[in-house]
Amino acid sequence: MDLPDINRCVRCGTCRSVCPVLQEVGWESAGARGRILTAKGVLEGKTVDSSALQSLSTCTTCGVCTEICPAGIDPVEAVEKARGLMSNQGFFLPDHSILKEKVRTTGNTFGDIGSRHGWLQDSLSQSRQGHPARRKAEYVYFVGCLESYRYPKTAAKTFNILSRFGVGLLEDERCCGSPLIRTGFDATDLIDHNLKQIKASGAHSVIASCAGCYATLKNYYPADFETLSVSEFLARKIPDLGLKPLDDVTVTYHDPCHLGRCNGVYDPPREVIKAICDLEEMNASRERSRCCGGGGGVRAGHKDLSINLARRRLVDVPEGVDYIVTSCPLCVRNLRDAGGKTVDLVDLVDDALKPTLDIRPPDHQLQAVTPSNHKR
Amino acid sequence: MPGKTSLQAETVSLMSLLEDLQKIVGDGRRVSASPSELYCYTFDASQIEGRPDVVVRPLRTEEVSKILKLAYHQEVPVTTRGAGTGLAGGAVPLKGGIVLDMSTMNRVIDVDVANIQAEVEPGLIRDDFNQAIKPYGFFFPPDPGSSAMCTIGGMIANNASGMRCIKYGTTKAYVLGLEVVLADGTVINTGSRVLKSSAGYDLTRLMTGSEGTLGVITRARIKIAPLPKARWLILTAFSSAEEAGRAVVKVLSSGIIPSACEILDKTTISVLKQCDKKLILPDGDVILFEVDGTVASTEEDAKSIAEVCAPTATSIRRISSQMEMEEIWAARKLIGASISRLQPEKSRVYVGEDVGVPIKSVPEIIKKVQEISDDIGLPAMKFGHVGDGNLHVALFIDVTKKDHWNKLMEAADRIHLAALDLGGTVASEHGIGKARAQYMRRQHGPALDVMRVIKRALDPVGILNPGKLDL
Numbered sequence: 001m002d003l004p005d006i007n008r009c010v011r012c013g014t015c016r017s018v019c020p021v022l023q024e025v026g027w028e029s030a031g032a033r034g035r036i037l038t039a040k041g042v043l044e045g046k047t048v049d050s051s052a053l054q055s056l057s058t059c060t061t062c063g064v065c066t067e068i069c070p071a072g073i074d075p076v077e078a079v080e081k082a083r084g085l086m087s088n089q090g091f092f093l094p095d096h097s098i099l100k101e102k103v104r105t106t107g108n109t110f111g112d113i114g115s116r117h118g119w120l121q122d123s124l125s126q127s128r129q130g131h132p133a134r135r136k137a138e139y140v141y142f143v144g145c146l147e148s149y150r151y152p153k154t155a156a157k158t159f160n161i162l163s164r165f166g167v168g169l170l171e172d173e174r175c176c177g178s179p180l181i182r183t184g185f186d187a188t189d190l191i192d193h194n195l196k197q198i199k200a201s202g203a204h205s206v207i208a209s210c211a212g213c214y215a216t217l218k219n220y221y222p223a224d225f226e227t228l229s230v231s232e233f234l235a236r237k238i239p240d241l242g243l244k245p246l247d248d249v250t251v252t253y254h255d256p257c258h259l260g261r262c263n264g265v266y267d268p269p270r271e272v273i274k275a276i277c278d279l280e281e282m283n284a285s286r287e288r289s290r291c292c293g294g295g296g297g298v299r300a301g302h303k304d305l306s307i308n309l310a311r312r313r314l315v316d317v318p319e320g321v322d323y324i325v326t327s328c329p330l331c332v333r334n335l336r337d338a339g340g341k342t343v344d345l346v347d348l349v350d351d352a353l354k355p356t357l358d359i360r361p362p363d364h365q366l367q368a369v370t371p372s373n374h375k376r
Numbered sequence: 377m378p379g380k381t382s383l384q385a386e387t388v389s390l391m392s393l394l395e396d397l398q399k400i401v402g403d404g405r406r407v408s409a410s411p412s413e414l415y416c417y418t419f420d421a422s423q424i425e426g427r428p429d430v431v432v433r434p435l436r437t438e439e440v441s442k443i444l445k446l447a448y449h450q451e452v453p454v455t456t457r458g459a460g461t462g463l464a465g466g467a468v469p470l471k472g473g474i475v476l477d478m479s480t481m482n483r484v485i486d487v488d489v490a491n492i493q494a495e496v497e498p499g500l501i502r503d504d505f506n507q508a509i510k511p512y513g514f515f516f517p518p519d520p521g522s523s524a525m526c527t528i529g530g531m532i533a534n535n536a537s538g539m540r541c542i543k544y545g546t547t548k549a550y551v552l553g554l555e556v557v558l559a560d561g562t563v564i565n566t567g568s569r570v571l572k573s574s575a576g577y578d579l580t581r582l583m584t585g586s587e588g589t590l591g592v593i594t595r596a597r598i599k600i601a602p603l604p605k606a607r608w609l610i611l612t613a614f615s616s617a618e619e620a621g622r623a624v625v626k627v628l629s630s631g632i633i634p635s636a637c638e639i640l641d642k643t644t645i646s647v648l649k650q651c652d653k654k655l656i657l658p659d660g661d662v663i664l665f666e667v668d669g670t671v672a673s674t675e676e677d678a679k680s681i682a683e684v685c686a687p688t689a690t691s692i693r694r695i696s697s698q699m700e701m702e703e704i705w706a707a708r709k710l711i712g713a714s715i716s717r718l719q720p721e722k723s724r725v726y727v728g729e730d731v732g733v734p735i736k737s738v739p740e741i742i743k744k745v746q747e748i749s750d751d752i753g754l755p756a757m758k759f760g761h762v763g764d765g766n767l768h769v770a771l772f773i774d775v776t777k778k779d780h781w782n783k784l785m786e787a788a789d790r791i792h793l794a795a796l797d798l799g800g801t802v803a804s805e806h807g808i809g810k811a812r813a814q815y816m817r818r819q820h821g822p823a824l825d826v827m828r829v830i831k832r833a834l835d836p837v838g839i840l841n842p843g844k845l846d847l
Contacts, residue, residue, distance in 0.1 A: 004721075004776070007723060007775055010725075010726070013421055014522075016461070017524035017525045027408065027413060027433075028416040028417055028460065034416040037418075041412065041415055047411055051410035051412035052411070054410070070651070
């Protein structure tokens with residue numbers, strides 16, 4: 001995105017009607033139109049300071065502004081470009097710099113030096129066929145940092161299902177690079193590394209749990225492979241999964257921004273859900289789904305704002321549903337931290353595969369993550 | 377009489393002003409002088425620019441009163457802003473000073489259905505207001521294209537209208553009373569809760585459309601209208617925009633008042649089709665007639681309009697599907713900003729975009745606009761609320777080319793003068809602001825001097841939105 005693209009913004013303010021951060025914060029600089037103006041200032045070299053950083057860093061990159069913009073411009077692209085220019089000039093949030101260093105030194109967003117395959121201990125498939133990362137496969141599962149290090153049971157459940165269809169793993173998966181790209185840093189090394197891993201696996205398709213990983217693999221990696229979300233893969237396999245309907249369960253579905261609005265994946269997760277139980281839509285769904293507040297580096301850089309956005313999203317949950325189901329671990333995390341009973345789509349599928357009708361996921365998976373119980 | 381300049385505001389110490397404002401609102405988070413924030417408030421949706429010295433987001437009338445008292449004594453300019461979606465620069469601080477961002481004062485205070493009114497704060501978004509009163513079976517009809525973003529306060533200050541005003545009237549028809557803070561901080565209440573009153577000067581009407589130059593609106597009592605039971609849309613196409621304009625005159629003369637009457641010329645139609653390929657629209661110059669009322673009356677009116685248009689229309693289609701109507705109107709609302717989809721290297725610039733003429737002169741102004749466009753060599757999209765004589769003209773240029781800007785300003789000037797020559801107005805609904813201030817004398821003659829007397833009486837120091845309306 002260059003200045004001529006930004007100049008196509010006529011400042012009509014249509015984005016004001018949908019920007020979740022503007023609705024929470026109120027200042028013009030906290031909305032998409034304000035960020036376009038800030039980005040313009042940065043691209044012109046006029047306003048490169050902490051106030052510009054404040055404006056740009058509160059964008060979750062949810063893309064609802066891009067969806068609705070009548071002039072057809074992409075404010076998210078402008079924000080990411082401006083963030084890149086600012087970080088090159090030494091302007092970035094300390095928390096984003098820490099995040100970047102964690103990723104670069106340990107290959108994951110938590111700075112965790114433990115094995116990225118630690119969750120495999122929970123997986124049923126490891127002992128039967130040898131280490132799944134050491135065999136060639138046409139499809140590989142890209143686990144992602146959050147599933148690997150924070151939701152290992154969901155990673156294990158996912159792989160237990162996928163491996164039934166011959167899906168493999170990368171031998172040495174590292175962070176997809178999304179947190180760096182969103183916050184204005186370079187992720188070339190990570191992309192190169194993961195690409196080599198994908199090639200070595202022989203896979204023509206990569207399946208991602210996280211919407212951020214999905215969007216990055218699909219749009220920022222070379223198009224040498226197909227990228228699928230777990231929901232898309234599962235939807236293709238519904239007849240073969242052996243799902244048992246959960247008759248007295250009603251759920252709602254939260255569309256992750258980077259899976260739904262940004263990449264058009266709306267129907268597959270819904271098909272999977274409807275094969276299991278009743279679905280009631282959120283008050284704002286699909287193209288108009290409201291952001292959980294987790295993306296774009298906002299959770300790392302502005303935690304309070306991030307959780308407040310999640311609280312606003314919870315207002316859209318219809319009455320009487322048992323759970324919010326979503327297909328992104330960052331959405332799961334943020335919505336749970338705001339108090340929402342949220343499960344991953346795979347948790348629901350796993351319940352529908354159980355021999356007995358144990359419809360509740362284990363209690364500890366539904367607890368809000370607090371500083372006292374948060375694993376670091 | 378201008379207020380102090382930005383430089384003089386600095387002279388009275390910006391730091392001290394900031395501290396005073398923070399003390400008034402009691403919350404440092406509602407006052408900002410950060411460079412990026414000030415840059416964002418330098419603009420609205422027009423071409424006008426002006427950088428404030430500080431932005432404040434008040435929550436209560438009391439805060440607004442204290443801010444104005446302070447500004448009055450220190451002679452610091454104050455510009456009031458709603459959502460900043462105005463098209464004439466009304467919310468842009470030409471002389472720096474304080475911008476009052478009213479968008480946080482956005483509550484519905486009371487919905488009084490028995491008295492057919494509601495009391496609201498000025499920062500309430502128009503569509504949010506309508507969502508709040510819809511469950512009662514009522515709506516607030518004025519519907520500018522920015523209704524999802526614009527605020528009630530901004531609509532009152534601008535006497536905003538929109539598509540449905542041909543039948544329902546503009547904002548001024550709905551304002552029963554206001555709470556206004558005057559330039560010196562005095563709080564007054566105008567009007568009352570009654571639906572009509574003849575008791576002295578109509579200060580409510582004076583404030584409505586005054587564009588923030590006479591006071592700051594902090595509360596409004598708004599009349600609401602019952603929601604119609606049914607609507608029909610009649611899509612008619614004609615061989616030329618002039619022919620379409622003549623059909624409008626015939627329909628209105630036949631005694632049917634549609635609830636909306638919009639023109640979309642050929643260029644506009646092609647942009648709409650590019651923006652939403654699912655829309656089924658005819659080719660040609662199109663008039664959208666909408667009728668509302670009961671099921672029986674709307675069906676009858678739709679039939680009558682079709683009969684009136686039949687002799688000259690190239691196509692006629694009647695639509696009663698709610699969903700299809702909503703899709704067409706939603707696309708229509710965003711047409712103004714969508715022009716760059718047609719020619720990506722060009723942007724729409726909002727000048728000469730809001731003329732109004734007597735209904736009988738609608739075909740003439742359409743013809744004149746086309747002649748100006750052909751003569752100067754700038755393409756012009758024509759659309760708008762032609763049923764009440766309001767034509768929107770979209771001019772688009774490559775904004776990086778200086779000669780394009782020169783042509784643009786010449787075209788806009790000629791369009792404004794053409795409307796005035798036909799006994800019309802340079803601003804049907806977007807207001808004067810700064811963008812059209814140079815036409816005030818030509819349009820009003822000696823009446824402009826009366827406006828100036830009123831301005832001096834209510835704002836002797838000239839702090840309220842200085843530099844606007846040629847006051």
